[in-house]
Amino acid sequence: MHTDVQSFAVAHLLRRPAPCEAGGFVLGFDPATTSPYVNYATPLPGAEPTDRDVADLIAAFRERGLKPRLEFAPDAAPAVEPALRRAGFRTEAVHEYLVCTPATLTLPGSGPGAAGPVEVAAPVTDEDYTAIDVALSEAFGGEWAPSPQGAARLRRTEEGGGAVRFVRAPGGGCAGGAICSAPAEGTAELAGVGTLPAHRGRGIAAAVASALAGTLFGRGARSVWLEYSGEGSRRVYERVGFRPGGTRLYLSLDD
Template identity: 65%
Template sequence: MDTTVQNFAVANLRRRPVVIENPSFVAGFDPATTSPYVNYASPLPGAEPTRREVAHLVAAFRERGLRPRVEFALSTAPAVEPALRAAGFTTEEVHEYLVCTPATLTMPPPAARDSAFVPRARTPHTDEEFDAIDAALAEAFGSEFDASPEGGARLRRIQDAGGVIRFVPSPGGGCAGAASCSAPAAGTGELSGVGTRPAFRGRGVAAVVTAEVAAEMFARGARSVWLESSGDGPRRIYERLGFRPEGTRLYLSISD
């Protein structure tokens, strides 16, 4: 599965508005944001980077005022880690990723009819809905990024390009929580941006949007969907839906 996930990561970076490549790395950039979760690089499977290729990669980030950052499944390119560390990269994070397939997906049980709030997933269509999703995710993830018109536009581009986005409207308007998945590549898709506003946590929002996004991806022919999980609470939700641990991804960056 590591190779499938790595092939997806490379293909997904090539969808960015700006793409820089050399024989070992693909870096994707979106000039509308400085977010490190959007602007990063990943190696080609089997890459054995030279010092010149690493320097070229670092320069691509520095020219844009960004922190050099690389994400990848370690087993797919063992020579990459020592080459990057020799250039000053250090560990930012190590994430386990979980995978769901059509055979393992388990839809969450319906909420009780007498519940004051019943989460129901919807597909966004209007700019207002995309902006509401961006605002909800910004609140859900704390200080990781700020809501912006560019964020809403980016979500629309994901959906227009073949990705899947689902959100749960909040009772008073806006968005209670959402999830998104980029268009599939290499038979898989990354389910990311799963977030619930604090006021709606513990009510099944994350489970509903995650399951609905995965189900739609499978309906479109994806053989798997994967995500990274942090924290025991979210992981338990994903495991109940049929996600199973499959591998590890390493994040390396150069501190500013």
């Protein structure tokens, strides 16, 4: 499965507004933001980069004023990590990912204290996209600031073959939501699952994850994968059909 996930990572970065390739790497750049979580690179499966290739990779980031950063499944390109380590790249994180297929997908039950099934919606208006962007920013502790550009990226995801789903707060706005990319290489990435603190414990994360996976399976994806942030979230995703798939490595180079 790691090869499918890595092939997906390559195809996903090639969708960025300004992608480029250097020495067996694909670099996905978006001029609208300097965020390292948007602007990063990944190797082609089986890549065996030389030190010169890595130097060219670093130069491509530096000339844009960006931090050199990569995300990849190391088992799909075993020669990449040693080459990056020689250049001084350090580990940001190692994340396990989970995979869901049509055969394992299940519908979630109601969360503890919920009055009934959680209703998941697709955004329609600009206000919907703005509310989701604002809510996810808060749910992730302000790791990024909500912005018109962020709301526009959510709309592009929905209109580009991916999906954005959310649960409305009782008084309006967004209580929680998530994003799933358009399929590539038969799989799609589900990301940014977040719920506002006041609405946690209602089963929102499970409902949104299940709805997104089902939507992408309906569009032909053979699997949907995601990374989880802790054992609590892992249990949530396992309840709706996600199973262990492998690991992904995050490396970056300090100034």
